[in-house]
Amino acid sequence: MLTRTLQQLASGLSMIALTTLGPIALSASAQTSLPLEVADQHPLVKAFKPCVSAVGLERDLPLANPVPDLSGPGHLYQLNDVGRIRDGYRHSLYVSENGKQIYIVQIGGFAGTKKIFGPLNPKLHCHSSVKKPKKT
Known part of the structure; x- marks a missing residue:
């Protein structure tokens, strides 16, 4: 009973x-009605891929404030996949049609939360971002 x-x-x-x-x-x-594209050789994908992983951000990036509308003309590129991590994060790179607006969209984790980071500078990439400290 x-x-x-x-x-x-x-x-x-x-x-x-x-x-x-x-x-x-x-x-x-x-809000992101663009189709997800896989373009591993795209220069911006190569530049921003080291910023993310299935466990979250690898670099400190600014949260977008206000949250932008990413449904307009542009491209949404896949940066990573979750692999075998059940509550992992998927990251996509939004690049506006003119290439001047760049954001990283993070979806996943517990309850499938969504965060948008940026705007990001296409000339600085994530190599100039602050590396997140490793948890011990």
């Missing part, structure tokens, strides 16, 4: 989470 009650409670909590978080996830993904 107790097991069945716990299963019903867990099922109910799952439904609440889906109905509450679903619209939030949809509104976040709708």
